[in-house]
Amino acid sequence: MTSLLVVPVLAQLPEDGGFAVHASMLPMHATTAAVGLLVGLVVWPRLRLDRRAGGVIGAVVGSVGPLLVTVPLRGCTFEPGRDPVELWLGIGIAVATTAALLAAVVWLARMAAVQQGRLRDTSLEQGGGAFRTGPAVPLLLLAPTLAVLVVFLYWPAVETVRLSTRIVRLSAPNQPFVCLGNFTRLMEPSADPVAIVLSVAWVVATAVVVVRRRRTTVHVMGDAVPWWLPRVRGLIGGAALITLTIAVLGDAYQRVFTTTLILSAGTVLIGLALGLGIAWLAFQPLRGQGLYRTFLIWPYAISPPIAGVLFYVIFDPIAGIAGHLVEALTPFELPNYRTDPTLARSVVILASVWKTLGFNILFYLAGLQTVPNDIIEASRIDGANGWQRMRFIILPALSPITFFLVVTNLTYAFFEIFGTIDYLTAGGPVGATTDMMFSLVRAGRVNGSFGEGAAQSLILLAMVLVVTAWQFRSTGRRVSYGA
Structure with a gap:
């Protein structure tokens, strides 16, 4: 063995x-x-x-x-x-x-x-x-797919790990071994008091949850832990993990990591909220709804680089339509996003949300059609208003779709937003829109340092795995798949 x-x-x-x-x-x-x-x-x-x-x-x-x-x-x-x-x-x-x-x-x-x-x-x-035939036949049927995965996915992944421990440049035939130097260049650990306080708070909250659950007996109705405590513990744990990661990274990569969090959170939260709202409006019985539902889903067919080009033209400081609309409708003048870091991040988030909006609307529309109308009518007869119906009936019924969309939108925000950034801001101004994916591509494509780019890709992979695991653990438990 x-x-x-x-x-x-x-x-x-x-x-x-x-x-x-x-x-x-x-x-x-x-x-x-x-x-x-x-x-x-x-x-x-x-x-x-x-x-x-x-x-x-x-x-x-x-x-x-x-x-x-x-x-x-x-x-x-x-x-x-x-x-x-x-x-x-x-x-x-x-x-x-x-x-x-x-x-x-x-x-x-x-x-x-x-x-x-x-x-x-x-x-x-x-x-x-x-399988009645045992595992041999399924493995035989999966062999072609597994072979393709090994050649085009797993072996390149192993090669990426190897390159991350070397200095690799196209112009240099030699590849000197540098151990974990490509990783440690991105790190500069420091004792952040906020990270320490949040970590201690998470440990205390976890201890309280464990102790209270162990004191629960069969004679106690319900759970001895308040419903809000596990959620607060999850939020504290997420905040502690983020602050600890920032404390470990160096100053330059801290900015890249923070930008990644801002762009990802903005893309996912705004995209899901707008997608659900527009899907709810499109779900209402109106004449010609099939036509405008098709138009709502259309942006999903656009690739991220094309979305970046479109918003580059829309927000162009000289000929862009956005600036002309702001000047025509208000007494103000739209700042140049190419020199304003906050506005640049906002434009990137807006372009990314627009790109994923059709995808979110499509799934929410499909989910709304599965919500039982008799339950909604019964709640309306009982006096529930629109917000109460949305909160206690529709949102729980859509929880599996929301969970799926959170995972897919996070994947898009981490990996595919690079195309939008590349054409829209090129990582600027002053690195305000340089996320982890853009940074690793620039390290290999522009700087020619494939070893450093491989190291950054492994850090990004670890971050995605941690976020996905936390998402499954925190949100997945509250997803209802009931009939």
Whole structure:
């Protein structure tokens, strides 16, 4: 098992050196092995599997997990004289990799317990299914798709990880190994009091929730935790994560990270609110509604660069129609967005919202058609006003669609907004609209530093994974799929 895990990693070893073992690695490996042993001893009996086998497997996985990081890096983060930021970053990546590996092994153990009949498969009770022929035939049918994914997705991802540890330029044939230097250049950790206070507040809120839930007994009706406390804890946790990330990054990349948050939040929140409002108006029975519904959805067919070009023309300070309308209808003059950072961000958000508006309207229109009319009529007879019907009937019924749109809009805001920025503001003025995607593309395309761009792409990937996981954990639980 150990050789199967390490051999693919050895293929990524730097050509200009081998793996070096340092004494400072031993505490980390001992800790991860102990944690793996504990996980095996606790989880395997719950799966009705052999406790000793679980302990051995957990200890082996816990000790091998860090090697998936330290072997490709030649143990460079543990070399004497290394930057402490590089050391702790390497430890963090190794621990996270080990945790993911342990989670995968636990999942495989659970599947084995189900196959052996030791554990009941609850997925069938929840509407899942099973293949009568076993996993061989499905895997054979999926083989062409998996081959395409390996060649065009997974292997480039592995190559991106390799490039992130090197200085790679088109004009230079050599690719010197720099360990995690491409990452640490973007970091400058500092003790932010706001981040510390928010982190402590989140820990306290979590402790209160855990204690109150443990005190709940079968004789207590309902949950002992107030309904608002988990939501407040989630907001505090999100704010703490953002401030901690800002505290870790350097000044230059802090601005890029903050710009990404502003543009993404503005695009998602405004886009969903406008999409729901316009969809509600378009849902009303009016003559010719099919025609204007088609026109409302039309902007979705426009690519992000074209949206950037359109708004570039609309807000042009000399010939743009927006400036002429403001001057004709008001005594004021529209500022030049190319020199005003706040206005530049607003224009980028406006263009991005316009681009995604048709997509949001389309799904909200489909969702509104599934809301039962008899429930709405009953609430109207009971005296509920329009806002009450929207809040207590329509919004809960649309929660699955809203959850889906939040995830897809966040994905668009993180990755596809680059085309709009490139044509509309080119990252200016003074970097006010340079988000993480634009920064990494500029690092590779303009500066020619593919190693730095690869490092930034991995940071962006980690950010997207964290935001998506937080979204599924916080919002996904409140989504109602009831009939």
